[in-house]
Amino acid sequence: MMKVRFFELAVGVFVLLGIGALFYLAVQVSNVTDYHDRDTYEVTGYFDNIGGLKTRAPVTVSGVRIGRVVDIRYDPERFRAEVVLAIRSEHDYLPMDTQAAIHTAGLLGEQYIALEPGGDYETLQDGDEVMFTQSALVLENLIGRFMTNMGSD
Protein backbone atom coordinates (compact mmCIF):
# COMPACT_ATOMS: atom_id res chain seq x y z
CA MET A 1 0.00 0.00 0.00
CA MET A 2 2.84 2.38 0.90
CA LYS A 3 4.50 1.55 -2.41
CA VAL A 4 1.45 2.55 -4.47
CA ARG A 5 1.15 5.76 -2.49
CA PHE A 6 4.79 6.57 -3.30
CA PHE A 7 4.32 5.98 -7.04
CA GLU A 8 1.21 8.14 -7.04
CA LEU A 9 3.01 10.95 -5.27
CA ALA A 10 6.06 10.79 -7.53
CA VAL A 11 4.00 10.75 -10.72
CA GLY A 12 1.83 13.57 -9.41
CA VAL A 13 4.88 15.71 -8.72
CA PHE A 14 6.27 14.87 -12.18
CA VAL A 15 3.06 15.88 -13.97
CA LEU A 16 2.85 19.09 -11.91
CA LEU A 17 6.47 19.89 -12.80
CA GLY A 18 5.76 19.35 -16.49
CA ILE A 19 2.67 21.53 -16.46
CA GLY A 20 4.53 24.11 -14.40
CA ALA A 21 7.29 24.16 -17.02
CA LEU A 22 4.74 24.69 -19.79
CA PHE A 23 3.14 27.46 -17.77
CA TYR A 24 6.54 29.06 -17.27
CA LEU A 25 7.19 28.88 -21.02
CA ALA A 26 3.80 30.49 -21.62
CA VAL A 27 4.06 33.35 -19.15
CA GLN A 28 7.74 34.11 -18.91
CA VAL A 29 9.19 33.02 -22.26
CA SER A 30 6.49 33.63 -24.86
CA ASN A 31 4.11 36.52 -25.29
CA VAL A 32 0.94 34.59 -24.60
CA THR A 33 -0.73 37.67 -23.11
CA ASP A 34 -0.71 39.24 -26.57
CA TYR A 35 -3.33 36.72 -27.54
CA HIS A 36 -5.83 38.53 -25.44
CA ASP A 37 -6.42 41.22 -28.03
CA ARG A 38 -9.49 39.45 -29.36
CA ASP A 39 -11.72 42.53 -29.41
CA THR A 40 -10.17 44.59 -32.15
CA TYR A 41 -11.28 46.87 -34.92
CA GLU A 42 -9.55 47.06 -38.27
CA VAL A 43 -8.41 50.11 -40.17
CA THR A 44 -6.59 50.19 -43.48
CA GLY A 45 -3.64 52.26 -44.58
CA TYR A 46 -2.14 52.64 -48.06
CA PHE A 47 1.63 53.01 -48.22
CA ASP A 48 3.90 53.79 -51.17
CA ASN A 49 6.55 51.49 -49.79
CA ILE A 50 6.33 49.27 -46.75
CA GLY A 51 10.01 48.34 -46.68
CA GLY A 52 10.40 45.19 -44.62
CA LEU A 53 7.13 45.40 -42.69
CA LYS A 54 5.65 41.99 -41.88
CA THR A 55 2.30 40.78 -40.60
CA ARG A 56 2.12 40.60 -36.79
CA ALA A 57 4.35 43.69 -36.56
CA PRO A 58 3.32 45.96 -33.65
CA VAL A 59 1.17 49.06 -34.04
CA THR A 60 2.08 51.75 -31.50
CA VAL A 61 1.04 55.20 -30.31
CA SER A 62 3.86 57.13 -28.64
CA GLY A 63 5.67 53.80 -28.36
CA VAL A 64 2.83 52.02 -26.55
CA ARG A 65 1.65 48.90 -28.36
CA ILE A 66 -2.09 49.02 -29.08
CA GLY A 67 -2.46 46.49 -31.90
CA ARG A 68 -0.74 44.65 -34.69
CA VAL A 69 -0.55 44.37 -38.46
CA VAL A 70 -2.85 41.56 -39.59
CA ASP A 71 -2.65 41.69 -43.37
CA ILE A 72 -0.47 43.14 -46.12
CA ARG A 73 -1.64 43.14 -49.74
CA TYR A 74 -0.84 44.97 -52.93
CA ASP A 75 -3.71 47.02 -54.28
CA PRO A 76 -3.52 46.86 -58.10
CA GLU A 77 -5.90 49.82 -58.58
CA ARG A 78 -4.12 52.32 -56.38
CA PHE A 79 -0.65 50.88 -57.07
CA ARG A 80 0.10 50.99 -53.37
CA ALA A 81 0.54 48.53 -50.55
CA GLU A 82 -2.57 47.96 -48.47
CA VAL A 83 -1.85 47.32 -44.78
CA VAL A 84 -4.63 46.23 -42.42
CA LEU A 85 -4.13 47.17 -38.76
CA ALA A 86 -6.05 45.48 -35.95
CA ILE A 87 -6.32 47.86 -33.01
CA ARG A 88 -7.67 46.84 -29.61
CA SER A 89 -11.20 48.05 -29.04
CA GLU A 90 -10.42 50.01 -25.90
CA HIS A 91 -8.27 52.35 -28.01
CA ASP A 92 -11.26 53.90 -29.78
CA TYR A 93 -10.14 57.51 -29.35
CA LEU A 94 -7.87 57.84 -32.42
CA PRO A 95 -8.91 60.91 -34.48
CA MET A 96 -9.83 60.60 -38.18
CA ASP A 97 -6.68 62.45 -39.26
CA THR A 98 -4.28 60.14 -37.42
CA GLN A 99 -1.03 59.66 -39.27
CA ALA A 100 0.55 56.22 -39.76
CA ALA A 101 4.29 55.92 -40.33
CA ILE A 102 6.51 52.89 -40.72
CA HIS A 103 9.43 53.15 -38.31
CA THR A 104 12.36 50.91 -37.59
CA ALA A 105 13.28 49.81 -34.08
CA GLY A 106 16.97 50.62 -33.91
CA LEU A 107 19.14 50.96 -36.99
CA LEU A 108 18.54 47.48 -38.38
CA GLY A 109 15.73 46.30 -36.13
CA GLU A 110 12.24 45.17 -36.95
CA GLN A 111 9.79 47.55 -38.54
CA TYR A 112 6.58 48.64 -36.86
CA ILE A 113 3.79 51.12 -37.44
CA ALA A 114 3.75 54.27 -35.35
CA LEU A 115 0.47 56.16 -35.20
CA GLU A 116 0.41 59.87 -34.49
CA PRO A 117 -3.01 61.21 -33.45
CA GLY A 118 -4.28 64.33 -35.23
CA GLY A 119 -6.83 66.87 -34.03
CA ASP A 120 -10.09 65.76 -35.62
CA TYR A 121 -13.22 65.33 -33.44
CA GLU A 122 -14.37 62.25 -35.35
CA THR A 123 -12.62 58.99 -34.44
CA LEU A 124 -11.47 56.04 -36.54
CA GLN A 125 -14.00 53.23 -36.71
CA ASP A 126 -13.87 49.65 -37.99
CA GLY A 127 -13.25 49.61 -41.75
CA ASP A 128 -11.99 53.19 -41.96
CA GLU A 129 -8.96 54.26 -43.89
CA VAL A 130 -5.97 56.09 -42.44
CA MET A 131 -5.61 59.13 -44.67
CA PHE A 132 -2.06 60.20 -43.97
CA THR A 133 0.68 57.63 -44.31
CA GLN A 134 4.43 57.82 -44.40
CA SER A 135 6.46 55.13 -46.12
CA ALA A 136 9.32 53.19 -44.69
CA LEU A 137 12.79 54.64 -45.02
CA VAL A 138 14.65 52.58 -47.58
CA LEU A 139 18.34 52.74 -46.80
CA GLU A 140 19.42 52.26 -50.42
CA ASN A 141 17.36 55.29 -51.57
CA LEU A 142 18.88 57.42 -48.83
CA ILE A 143 22.39 56.40 -49.81
CA GLY A 144 21.59 56.98 -53.47
CA ARG A 145 20.32 60.50 -52.74
CA PHE A 146 23.35 61.21 -50.59
CA MET A 147 25.67 60.09 -53.41
CA THR A 148 24.00 62.32 -56.04
CA ASN A 149 24.14 65.30 -53.67
CA MET A 150 27.81 64.69 -53.09
CA GLY A 151 28.38 64.49 -56.85
CA SER A 152 26.67 67.82 -57.62
CA ASP A 153 28.80 69.77 -55.14
Next chain:
Amino acid sequence: MTDAIASLGRSSINALAVFGRAFVFLLRLLASLDVVVRRFGLTMVQIYSVGVRSLVIIVVAGLFVGMVLAYQAYITLVNFGAAEALGGVVALSLVRELGPVVTALLFAGRAGSALTAELGLMKTTEQLSAMEMMAVNPYRRIFAPRFVAGFVSMPLLAAIFSAVGVMGGYLVGVGLLGVDSGAYFSQMQSVTDWNEDVLSGVIKSIVFGFVVTWIAVFQGFNAQPTSEGISRATTQTVVVSSLAVLGLDFILTGLMFGAG
Protein backbone atom coordinates in the same frame (compact mmCIF):
# COMPACT_ATOMS: atom_id res chain seq x y z
CA MET B 1 26.15 -12.76 -59.39
CA THR B 2 22.72 -14.21 -58.78
CA ASP B 3 23.73 -14.81 -55.17
CA ALA B 4 24.36 -11.11 -54.64
CA ILE B 5 21.00 -10.16 -56.15
CA ALA B 6 19.26 -12.84 -54.10
CA SER B 7 20.83 -11.60 -50.87
CA LEU B 8 19.73 -8.07 -51.70
CA GLY B 9 16.24 -9.38 -52.27
CA ARG B 10 16.30 -11.35 -49.04
CA SER B 11 17.36 -8.35 -46.96
CA SER B 12 14.70 -6.15 -48.60
CA ILE B 13 12.03 -8.74 -47.84
CA ASN B 14 13.27 -8.99 -44.25
CA ALA B 15 13.24 -5.21 -43.82
CA LEU B 16 9.71 -5.02 -45.19
CA ALA B 17 8.61 -7.86 -42.90
CA VAL B 18 9.96 -5.98 -39.86
CA PHE B 19 8.07 -2.85 -40.94
CA GLY B 20 4.91 -4.86 -41.35
CA ARG B 21 5.28 -6.53 -37.97
CA ALA B 22 5.96 -3.18 -36.33
CA PHE B 23 2.82 -1.74 -37.87
CA VAL B 24 0.62 -4.66 -36.89
CA PHE B 25 2.12 -4.43 -33.41
CA LEU B 26 1.20 -0.74 -33.27
CA LEU B 27 -2.38 -1.44 -34.34
CA ARG B 28 -2.74 -4.11 -31.65
CA LEU B 29 -1.27 -1.68 -29.11
CA LEU B 30 -3.76 1.01 -30.08
CA ALA B 31 -6.60 -1.50 -29.91
CA SER B 32 -5.74 -2.36 -26.31
CA LEU B 33 -5.40 1.21 -25.08
CA ASP B 34 -8.60 0.99 -23.03
CA VAL B 35 -6.53 -0.73 -20.33
CA VAL B 36 -5.06 2.68 -19.53
CA VAL B 37 -8.42 3.88 -18.29
CA ARG B 38 -9.46 0.59 -16.70
CA ARG B 39 -6.27 -0.10 -14.81
CA PHE B 40 -4.53 3.22 -14.51
CA GLY B 41 -2.24 1.88 -11.78
CA LEU B 42 -0.25 -0.12 -14.34
CA THR B 43 0.40 2.95 -16.47
CA MET B 44 1.24 5.03 -13.44
CA VAL B 45 4.01 2.71 -12.32
CA GLN B 46 5.42 2.90 -15.86
CA ILE B 47 5.24 6.71 -15.90
CA TYR B 48 7.27 6.57 -12.72
CA SER B 49 9.99 4.37 -14.20
CA VAL B 50 10.04 6.05 -17.63
CA GLY B 51 9.33 9.69 -16.76
CA VAL B 52 10.10 10.45 -13.14
CA ARG B 53 13.38 8.58 -13.15
CA SER B 54 14.50 10.43 -16.29
CA LEU B 55 14.01 13.76 -14.54
CA VAL B 56 17.55 14.07 -13.19
CA ILE B 57 19.30 13.60 -16.52
CA ILE B 58 16.80 15.90 -18.28
CA VAL B 59 17.16 18.70 -15.72
CA VAL B 60 20.97 18.52 -15.64
CA ALA B 61 21.24 18.31 -19.43
CA GLY B 62 18.78 21.19 -19.88
CA LEU B 63 20.67 23.38 -17.47
CA PHE B 64 24.00 22.81 -19.18
CA VAL B 65 22.64 23.10 -22.72
CA GLY B 66 21.05 26.43 -21.78
CA MET B 67 24.24 27.70 -20.18
CA VAL B 68 26.49 26.69 -23.10
CA LEU B 69 23.99 28.12 -25.57
CA ALA B 70 24.06 31.46 -23.75
CA TYR B 71 27.87 31.47 -23.77
CA GLN B 72 28.20 30.71 -27.48
CA ALA B 73 25.40 33.01 -28.62
CA TYR B 74 26.84 35.84 -26.51
CA ILE B 75 30.24 35.60 -28.23
CA THR B 76 28.65 36.12 -31.65
CA LEU B 77 26.00 38.62 -30.60
CA VAL B 78 28.36 40.93 -28.74
CA ASN B 79 30.27 41.52 -32.00
CA PHE B 80 27.15 43.13 -33.43
CA GLY B 81 26.37 45.02 -30.25
CA ALA B 82 23.25 42.93 -29.89
CA ALA B 83 23.99 41.16 -26.61
CA GLU B 84 20.47 42.08 -25.46
CA ALA B 85 19.06 39.67 -28.05
CA LEU B 86 20.57 36.79 -26.07
CA GLY B 87 17.29 35.87 -24.37
CA GLY B 88 15.50 35.50 -27.69
CA VAL B 89 18.22 33.36 -29.22
CA VAL B 90 18.37 31.04 -26.20
CA ALA B 91 14.60 30.70 -25.86
CA LEU B 92 13.88 30.17 -29.55
CA SER B 93 16.55 27.55 -30.08
CA LEU B 94 15.51 25.70 -26.92
CA VAL B 95 11.77 25.80 -27.43
CA ARG B 96 11.79 25.03 -31.14
CA GLU B 97 14.63 22.56 -31.58
CA LEU B 98 16.92 21.65 -28.73
CA GLY B 99 14.21 21.00 -26.16
CA PRO B 100 12.28 18.37 -28.11
CA VAL B 101 15.25 16.84 -29.97
CA VAL B 102 17.80 16.55 -27.15
CA THR B 103 15.10 15.34 -24.77
CA ALA B 104 14.07 12.67 -27.29
CA LEU B 105 17.68 11.53 -27.77
CA LEU B 106 18.28 11.34 -24.02
CA PHE B 107 14.92 9.67 -23.59
CA ALA B 108 15.81 7.02 -26.17
CA GLY B 109 19.07 6.33 -24.35
CA ARG B 110 17.71 6.46 -20.82
CA ALA B 111 14.18 5.06 -21.06
CA GLY B 112 13.95 3.43 -24.50
CA SER B 113 16.89 1.11 -23.97
CA ALA B 114 15.59 0.11 -20.53
CA LEU B 115 12.16 -0.70 -21.98
CA THR B 116 13.66 -2.85 -24.73
CA ALA B 117 15.95 -4.74 -22.36
CA GLU B 118 13.13 -5.37 -19.91
CA LEU B 119 10.71 -6.65 -22.56
CA GLY B 120 13.43 -8.65 -24.32
CA LEU B 121 14.28 -10.41 -21.06
CA MET B 122 10.59 -11.06 -20.41
CA LYS B 123 10.38 -12.69 -23.81
CA THR B 124 13.59 -14.69 -23.32
CA THR B 125 12.46 -16.07 -19.98
CA GLU B 126 9.08 -16.86 -21.59
CA GLN B 127 7.13 -14.64 -19.23
CA LEU B 128 5.09 -13.36 -22.15
CA SER B 129 4.13 -16.88 -23.25
CA ALA B 130 3.32 -17.75 -19.64
CA MET B 131 0.94 -14.83 -19.50
CA GLU B 132 -0.78 -15.94 -22.66
CA MET B 133 -1.11 -19.41 -21.13
CA MET B 134 -2.92 -17.83 -18.19
CA ALA B 135 -5.20 -15.96 -20.63
CA VAL B 136 -3.62 -12.64 -19.70
CA ASN B 137 -3.24 -10.48 -22.77
CA PRO B 138 0.37 -9.19 -22.75
CA TYR B 139 -0.63 -6.28 -24.98
CA ARG B 140 -2.90 -5.00 -22.24
CA ARG B 141 -0.87 -6.05 -19.25
CA ILE B 142 2.65 -5.19 -20.50
CA PHE B 143 2.90 -3.28 -23.78
CA ALA B 144 0.11 -0.70 -23.73
CA PRO B 145 0.91 0.80 -20.29
CA ARG B 146 4.58 1.20 -21.24
CA PHE B 147 3.70 2.74 -24.57
CA VAL B 148 1.31 5.26 -23.05
CA ALA B 149 3.75 6.09 -20.27
CA GLY B 150 6.46 7.04 -22.78
CA PHE B 151 4.01 8.94 -24.92
CA VAL B 152 2.78 10.99 -21.92
CA SER B 153 6.19 11.58 -20.35
CA MET B 154 8.01 12.91 -23.41
CA PRO B 155 6.18 16.28 -23.79
CA LEU B 156 6.41 16.91 -20.06
CA LEU B 157 10.13 16.15 -20.05
CA ALA B 158 10.70 18.36 -23.10
CA ALA B 159 8.84 21.25 -21.45
CA ILE B 160 10.94 20.84 -18.30
CA PHE B 161 14.10 20.72 -20.42
CA SER B 162 13.25 23.99 -22.20
CA ALA B 163 12.23 25.78 -19.01
CA VAL B 164 15.38 24.70 -17.17
CA GLY B 165 17.47 25.63 -20.23
CA VAL B 166 16.03 29.15 -20.24
CA MET B 167 16.97 29.48 -16.57
CA GLY B 168 20.46 28.14 -17.33
CA GLY B 169 20.81 30.75 -20.06
CA TYR B 170 19.69 33.36 -17.53
CA LEU B 171 22.33 32.24 -15.03
CA VAL B 172 25.15 32.58 -17.55
CA GLY B 173 23.81 35.52 -19.56
CA VAL B 174 22.72 37.74 -16.67
CA GLY B 175 24.84 36.40 -13.84
CA LEU B 176 28.14 35.85 -15.58
CA LEU B 177 28.18 37.89 -18.79
CA GLY B 178 26.27 40.91 -17.50
CA VAL B 179 23.33 41.09 -19.90
CA ASP B 180 20.53 43.19 -18.43
CA SER B 181 17.98 40.95 -16.73
CA GLY B 182 14.95 42.91 -17.98
CA ALA B 183 16.30 42.94 -21.53
CA TYR B 184 16.89 39.18 -21.39
CA PHE B 185 13.24 38.43 -20.70
CA SER B 186 11.62 41.22 -22.70
CA GLN B 187 13.62 40.29 -25.79
CA MET B 188 12.65 36.67 -25.21
CA GLN B 189 8.98 37.51 -24.97
CA SER B 190 8.99 39.70 -28.04
CA VAL B 191 10.42 37.01 -30.33
CA THR B 192 8.91 33.85 -28.86
CA ASP B 193 5.35 33.14 -29.86
CA TRP B 194 3.09 30.81 -27.90
CA ASN B 195 1.34 29.24 -30.89
CA GLU B 196 4.12 29.22 -33.42
CA ASP B 197 7.10 28.39 -31.25
CA VAL B 198 6.07 26.82 -27.95
CA LEU B 199 3.18 24.74 -29.28
CA SER B 200 5.21 23.59 -32.30
CA GLY B 201 7.84 22.34 -29.86
CA VAL B 202 5.18 20.53 -27.84
CA ILE B 203 3.79 18.89 -30.98
CA LYS B 204 7.29 17.82 -31.97
CA SER B 205 7.90 16.27 -28.57
CA ILE B 206 4.59 14.38 -28.72
CA VAL B 207 5.55 12.93 -32.12
CA PHE B 208 9.02 12.01 -30.86
CA GLY B 209 7.59 10.40 -27.72
CA PHE B 210 5.26 8.31 -29.88
CA VAL B 211 8.01 7.16 -32.23
CA VAL B 212 10.68 6.48 -29.60
CA THR B 213 8.41 4.41 -27.34
CA TRP B 214 6.93 2.57 -30.29
CA ILE B 215 10.41 1.58 -31.49
CA ALA B 216 11.56 0.67 -27.98
CA VAL B 217 8.55 -1.50 -27.14
CA PHE B 218 8.54 -3.14 -30.56
CA GLN B 219 12.26 -3.94 -30.41
CA GLY B 220 11.72 -5.64 -27.06
CA PHE B 221 8.77 -7.58 -28.46
CA ASN B 222 10.69 -8.51 -31.60
CA ALA B 223 14.01 -9.39 -29.92
CA GLN B 224 15.62 -12.75 -30.52
CA PRO B 225 15.16 -14.69 -27.27
CA THR B 226 18.88 -14.99 -26.53
CA SER B 227 21.23 -12.82 -24.50
CA GLU B 228 22.88 -11.68 -27.72
CA GLY B 229 19.46 -10.91 -29.21
CA ILE B 230 18.57 -8.66 -26.27
CA SER B 231 21.81 -6.72 -26.56
CA ARG B 232 21.29 -6.30 -30.29
CA ALA B 233 17.70 -5.16 -29.80
CA THR B 234 18.75 -2.60 -27.18
CA THR B 235 21.40 -1.18 -29.49
CA GLN B 236 18.89 -1.10 -32.32
CA THR B 237 16.43 0.83 -30.18
CA VAL B 238 18.90 3.60 -29.44
CA VAL B 239 20.27 3.79 -33.00
CA VAL B 240 16.97 3.56 -34.86
CA SER B 241 15.04 5.89 -32.59
CA SER B 242 17.82 8.51 -32.58
CA LEU B 243 17.94 8.46 -36.37
CA ALA B 244 14.15 8.54 -36.58
CA VAL B 245 14.03 11.55 -34.24
CA LEU B 246 16.60 13.48 -36.26
CA GLY B 247 14.96 12.65 -39.58
CA LEU B 248 11.47 13.45 -38.34
CA ASP B 249 12.71 16.70 -36.83
CA PHE B 250 13.93 17.82 -40.23
CA ILE B 251 10.55 17.04 -41.80
CA LEU B 252 8.55 18.62 -38.98
CA THR B 253 10.70 21.76 -38.99
CA GLY B 254 10.18 22.05 -42.72
CA LEU B 255 6.42 21.72 -42.29
CA MET B 256 6.15 24.09 -39.32
CA PHE B 257 8.63 26.84 -40.06
CA GLY B 258 9.51 26.32 -43.72
CA ALA B 259 6.56 27.88 -45.50
CA GLY B 260 6.07 31.22 -43.89
